[in-house]
Amino acid sequence: MSVEERDPVSGYLTTGHDWNGIKELNSPVPRIVFAFMVVTHLYALVAWVLLPTWPLGQTFTRGLLGLDQKTAVAADLATADAARAGWTQALATLEFDTVRADPDLMARALTTAAPLYGQNCQACHGADGIGGPGFPRLKDGIWLWGGTADEIATTLRVGINAAHPDTHYAQMPAFGRDELLARAEISVLTDYVRTLGNGVIPADPAEGAVLFQTNCAACHGEDARGVEGSGAPNLTDANWVYGGDALSIRNTLIVGRQGQMPSWQSRLTEAEIRAMALYIEGLSGVAP
The missing domain is CATH 1.10.760.10 (Cytochrome c-like domain)
Structure with missing residues (x-):
C-alpha cells in the first residue's frame, strides 16, 4: 500500500514523482478556471441561439437577434x-x-x-x-x-x-504580318518615320515619303501630325506610345497596333x- 506524502510548505499531496529532489505537487485546478469554462460554455449556448451560427448548405441560421454583417x-x-x-x-x-x-x-x-x-x-x-x-x-x-x-x-x-x-475604335494595320508591304518597303518606311521631326512634305519624291502618303497619311495626316479624335498619334513629336526607336517603329509596322x-x-x-x-x-x- 502506498504512503501519501504531503508537502510541508504548501500542504498539497505529492504525486510521487521526484526529479533530483524536486517533487511534483498534486495541486488542484484553480477554481477560476472552472468558472471561466462555465461562463464560456454558457456564452456559446446563448450565442448559438441569438447570433448567426450554424451553416446550412448555402445559408445559415440567422439567430433570434437577426444580426447580419x-x-x-x-x-x-x-x-x-x-x-x-x-x-x-x-x-x-x-x-x-x-x-x-x-x-x-x-x-x-x-x-x-x-x-x-x-x-x-x-x-x-x-x-x-x-x-x-x-x-x-x-x-x-x-x-x-x-x-x-x-x-x-x-x-x-x-x-x-x-x-x-459606342466605343472609340482605332486600329493600325499589320503591314508586315498581313503582307501589305514588303520587308524592304517596311525598312524604308521605318527610316522615313524617324525623320519626321519637321513634318511631312507631301511633294517629297523620296520612296519613304511616297510610301507614307500612300499607306499612312489617311490616318496620321499628310503632315504626319495626327488627327485628334481618331486615335492616330502625331508622328512629328517626341511622344511615342510604343517607342520611337527604329526597332519599335519597325515592329509597329510589322504587327500593327490596337490599343485597348x-x-x-x-x-x-x-x-x-x-x-x-x-x-x-x-x-x-x-x-x-
Whole structure:
C-alpha cells in the first residue's frame, strides 16, 4: 500500500514523482478556471441561439437577434450614399464649367477621383499619369481622343476598342504580318518615320515619303501630325506610345497596333466618371 506524502510548505499531496529532489505537487485546478469554462460554455449556448451560427448548405441560421454583417455594411453604405447624394448629384449633372466655378464641389470631385485613379487607371497609365510602354502619357497635354473634361468623360464611358457599342475604335494595320508591304518597303518606311521631326512634305519624291502618303497619311495626316479624335498619334513629336526607336517603329509596322481601354460606364457611377475626367484633365496642367 502506498504512503501519501504531503508537502510541508504548501500542504498539497505529492504525486510521487521526484526529479533530483524536486517533487511534483498534486495541486488542484484553480477554481477560476472552472468558472471561466462555465461562463464560456454558457456564452456559446446563448450565442448559438441569438447570433448567426450554424451553416446550412448555402445559408445559415440567422439567430433570434437577426444580426447580419452584410446587411449592416449595406445599411452603412446606404447612409453614406444618402449623405453624399447632394454633391454627387450636382457633379453628375452640372456643366463642367459650373463645377470648376464651385471650389467646394471641385475639391470633393478631385478628392473622390484621386483614389479612383489609383485603383482603376494607375496600373496602365502610371502614377500621376506618367504613362508607360503601350499606354499614353496623361501629363503632357497631348491627346488621342481629346483632352477636355467632356471628351475625357466620353472616353471613360465608352472605352477604346472595348465592348461598349459606342466605343472609340482605332486600329493600325499589320503591314508586315498581313503582307501589305514588303520587308524592304517596311525598312524604308521605318527610316522615313524617324525623320519626321519637321513634318511631312507631301511633294517629297523620296520612296519613304511616297510610301507614307500612300499607306499612312489617311490616318496620321499628310503632315504626319495626327488627327485628334481618331486615335492616330502625331508622328512629328517626341511622344511615342510604343517607342520611337527604329526597332519599335519597325515592329509597329510589322504587327500593327490596337490599343485597348475598357469602358468604365458599368463600373463607375456618372459622378465618379465626371470626377475622374476633371482629375485627368488636371494632370496635364493645361487650363481648360
